[in-house]
Amino acid sequence: MEGFRFERVTLHRSDLRAPFPRRFRARLEGGTVEELTRRAKYLLARVSSGDTLLMHLGMSGSFRIELGGQDGRDRAGDAGRHDHVVFHMSSGATVFFNDPRRFGVMDLLSPAALAAHPALSGLGPEPLSPEFDGAALAGACRGKKTSLKTALMDQRVVAGLGNIYVSEALHVAKLSPHRQASTIATPSGRPRDSAHRLAAAIKKVLEVAVARTTADIYRESRFRVYDREGERCRQRGCLGSIRRRTQAGRSTFYCTKCQR
Secondary structure, eight states: OOOEEEEEEEEESSSSSSOOTTHHHHHHHHBEEEEEEEEETTTEETTTOOOOOEEEEEEOEEEEETOOOGGGGGGGHHHHHTTEEEETTTTEEEEEEEEETTTOEEEEEHHHHTTTOTTTTTTOOOTSSSTTTTHHHHHHHHEEEEBBBHHHHTTTTTOOOOHHHHHHHHHHHHTTTBBBBGBBBBBTOBOOOOHHHHHHHHHHHHHHHOOOOOOHHHHHHSSSSSOOOTTBOTTTTOOOOOOEEEEEEEEEEETTTTTO
């Protein structure tokens, strides 16, 4: 999409999680994608018109690219039925947005609306950015009485972390998801060793996840703790087992021995 023009935009319904904005197709068609970036779990396509196309996959959304592809209505089976948005690009590529559960989001925002967007304003640092380190994490957790797992799920602390990789990172760092978040910082907000370990672990598990380049690899991969209740811990030398508990309505997986 980046560097190419929207020649035609096809909508097969009037909404996803929310209705498409007014004149969505007309405002996109003829515009060029000048830059494609990401903020937390949102994809941002800056268009030559000055607007930004904001996209979120939701629970079941995915993008598919076809060269010389046909309109999604003509495809057989579930793929065609759930291809709700189709971008026909000047490169000859057709980009399909498929979303069976329709929890995805697409919006088209002016610069002012983008800056004030409730999902983007107030976000914490990107976890793979140079700005995110043990000191930044400790500062964000200073004085927090909530659990470490809950704090990491707060997008104001660090942007874009989800339930699976929070559990994975805490296991790599050997930190209990139940410990108080403030314990990784001194009273003045300086990072303890646990803050540095946790920041490094977050980067590590995300870098491994990004390296899994296909959905098949993702589905076949086994996590360290997530969805492994009752199995032996994978930390070298640990004899513990993986337990599952519910925190803030989400499943947390952790080792009973090495995570403290």
